[in-house]
Amino acid sequence: MTTVRRESLAEQAAEILFDRIREGEWEVGGKLPGETTLAPQLGVGRSTAREAVRILAGRGILTTRQGAGVFVTATDAPANWTTALQRADILAVIEARTAVEVEAAALAADRRTGGELKLLRVALDERGRHRGDIDDHVATDMAFHRLIVVAAHSPIMLDLFDGFAPRSHHAMVDMLRLRGQYGDEADHGTHEEIYEAIASHDPAAAARLTRAHLRALHEHLG
Template sequence: MTAGPLRPSSLVQQATDRLREQITGGEWPVGTKLPGEVTLADQLGVGRSTVREALRALAGAGMVRARQGAGVYVIATRPSDDWSTRLRQAAVTDVYEVRMIVEVEAARLAATRRTDDDVAALRAALDRRRQAAGATDAEFVEIDIALHAAVVAATHNPLLVSLFTEFTPRLQQGLLDLVALLGLRSADPTPGDDGHTALVEAVIDGDADAAASALGAELRGTLALLRAAAR
């Protein structure tokens, strides 16, 4: 079975879902070596980095394992724990509480590990967020989460990256619902700019405490809004 190109939104999650379906559907039995990144990228119509993150997510789910110098092999046809389903079914406030625990410490770690490439990616993500005044709510939420993903990527910890990738679809839907329900962009089309700027600057400056503080304040504010909306 040859997979068609994916749509441009949420590419990592879509790639993860497509590869998971191919494994559970029996295309790649246990013990099978998966095609290389280039081949999978061509089949899915995405970049190699997207394929790499999707494979990391599948590894985190216990379905594939990379063997040094040998490639990536299927080790299970079902996730060891159906984490994605649990996330989809969880209350967004519960998801957000876990996100805070994970992402605040990730920001602290990112400040100590960021590279020049990370700095460039963070600045670009912040610029995109600042320039998103004319974006739809869905586009703005995706741009906002992309900035947070850039912070997590700067940790250079593949498990953290995979965990955040799993959270992303639930976060996107919860934040989109919140923006629409409360009209958060009616007065300011790019809300939270000061907090996100402080976060990015702290990570770039290597100030771990300031990075954790800036992100913690921003996430606590959003969580308070989510709790109020859920009442």
């Protein structure tokens, strides 16, 4: 029996469960075993198994019927209205982030202090240590980008960033779930390059790298 690694347990459990569904262990309309049976099969606790079911329900693979149990509704994620609306919201957030963060990166490269650069380095290292769990990854990623806006010394930009931060967090989590992968070396390397541009007082490079990073996210979903 395949078990999951300790990081990102719910996501990994969801993928293992999805694989079993696609392999035909349960047909459409079939009922999954209860949490007490399913959890040890996945090598996780009941709460994690419950979260894995919720993730697949969000993709349209499973449905929970009150008092009856969990049933398979599809063997592949459907392209439905929920997904379409989810993508639209993510794209809108990325556009808003681009409007604020590209200019903020340029200003940060010009205006950042030595102390702010040290904090940015700490935030980047923290981001690198939290690439296994979606929520932790997004939280540390946003902390890094917020510090760039802080280093821009533009109170209005910071107000704008903080204003849509909760929506941005949810949208980024949704985006990574749609992508199915996140936190790879290429992605983290891009953030290292943004940091280096700011450290080197290179506004043009900081803006260019930030725009390219956000454009790549946009194009992936567009």
